[in-house]
Amino acid sequence: MSNRKNKRDYYDVLGVSKDATENDIKLAYRRLARKFHPDMNKTDPNAKEKFIEVQEAYEVLNDPDKRRNYDRFGFSGVDVNMSDIFSGGIPGIDELFRSIFGGGGSSGFGDIFDSFGGFGSRSRSRTRAPRRQVGQDIEAHIEIDFEEAMFGVKKDIELERYTPCDHCEGTGAEDPSAVTSCPKCQGTGKMRTMSRSGFGTIIRESECYNCNGTGQIIKKKCKVCGGKKMVPETKKIHVKIPSGVEDGVHLKVQGAGHIPSKQAIPGDLYIGIRVHPNEHFIRRGNDLYTRADVDIVSAILGDKIKVPTLDYKNNIITEKELEIPPGTQHGTEFRIKNRGATYLRGKGKGDQYIVVAVEIPKEISKEQRELLFKYKELSKKS
Ligand SMILES: [Zn+2]
Ligand SMILES: [Zn+2]
Incomplete structure (x- = not known):
């Protein structure tokens, strides 16, 4: 991947066009970084490499000077090699997004995993005041004909997403009033360990083993969602694809993603568009x-x-x-x-x-x- 000859065009990596705006680039980066971050993607053996590729494309295209140089001179115009930068390990995605986008980190990452209590990464720390949970995004794909891309078209998309379980009011417990606070972590979901080194005391925070970081003990799990707090729902989305849409772009449908809880901000839906080629154009x-x-x-x-x-x-x-x-x-x-x-x-x-x-x-x-x-x-x- 670090081999310059094998590098893919940065615009292709992010799936954006050459005239993409700064915001297009940010959106594409967020989506792909979440998709391939090694903490997040345990199924694709090449996830780490893809993540580094995405990060590198973003570092260049998000910087106006670097982007200009890349547009003019290609890879030789920019000297960025994320494999070297990440040789010491890839930071957790929340940490990464905070360093890039700043703010309280409503990155939307991982929240669905919390609710599922079991898979995915738990490496990120939940610090500071409780923030509103953000649902995970959903990615869908549709293929359209050239004429449909040129003139615009309306399409129905059926997708499966998670919504809060009604039966247990999103608590995961058969009897929501019988949920108790975890005694091992006092309901914080976190354990602290201290170790001393030459540089001083290092405090490490990890997830509570007793409650899996949820801070709660549920005696009897909800029989509808099995304690996952959410249930799958099939939803039909009506989308209007605008005239002029190009092959490879993503349309964002705000709020059509997963909904981990009633208080949460729903994730978004990204629809990847494939346009069939036309023999005349x-x-x-x-x-x-x-x-x-x-x-x-x-x-x-x-x-x-x-x-x-x-x-x-x-x-x-x-x-x-x-x-x-x-x-x-x-x-x-x-x-x-x-x-x-x-x-x-x-x-x-x-x-x-x-x-x-x-x-x-x-x-x-x-x-x-x-x-x-x-x-x-x-x-x-x-
Ligand atoms: Zn339930
Ligand atoms: Zn606990």
């Missing part, structure tokens, strides 16, 4: 490129051809007549203004470029051949 930024095959005679004499284009009035792909002037060269580009993709931010649309591909016939008839020889003769004289 290649997208570059917000411009579209269409290849038009023109036979050699039409290129020489001029002609009218039909080209596919977007009809934004009727939201269909239609055909438009295009005039090819006499003497048109191979590779000539004709621009059709405002027939590209809609800008998601700001106003307007990109343009469509028709790129002429002059076709040389592989086979011709005897008569055509004779005419061409005659043409050759005439060319010599003039």
Whole structure:
């Protein structure tokens, strides 16, 4: 991963476009860092490497100077190697997010794991005043056709998320009034151990073994959620995908993620969009490129051809007549203004470029051949 040759483009790593805003980059980073942080992801054997890759992409793209250099000179313009920086170990994600984003750390990370009481990392410490719990995000994917991406489309997504268990009012106990405070940690969920070293006393905080860090003792678990405090729910989400959406972007639906408790802030839903390619249009930024095959005679004499284009009035792909002037060269580009993709931010649309591909016939008839020889003769004289 540290090998420069094998590095993936930073924009690809974060799944954002080249004109992504600072906020796009932050959002993408948060989402991916949570997804691949080794404390969090115990299933993907490459999670750590992916996490480092994400961190590195963020370090560069989030810094305007580094980003500019990267845009101009690629990897050689920036000297960042997170594998070295993290060689001493990767900090817990809460700690990391606090150092990056500052604040009280409503990172949303891990809260769902607390509620499940068992898997995931417990390394982060819960310090200071109780903060509002934030539900974990959900990631979903949808595939749409090129036309749907160009004109916008409405889609229904079905997702499974966790919501507080009604039966036990989110306590996890069959009898919510029978929940008692853990005697070993006095309900704090934490144990403190002290050790002395040459530098002084080190106080280590760890999770209480008696209550698994919950601070509570539940004698009889809720029979509906089995003590998990939450139950799965199938939810249908109606999403409006805006005109101009690009392959690889993520749409955020605020509050559609997991809800660990009634007081918690729900997590968000991120919908990754895959756009199927279209044989007639290649997208570059917000411009579209269409290849038009023109036979050699039409290129020489001029002609009218039909080209596919977007009809934004009727939201269909239609055909438009295009005039090819006499003497048109191979590779000539004709621009059709405002027939590209809609800008998601700001106003307007990109343009469509028709790129002429002059076709040389592989086979011709005897008569055509004779005419061409005659043409050759005439060319010599003039
Ligand atoms: Zn329950
Ligand atoms: Zn305890």
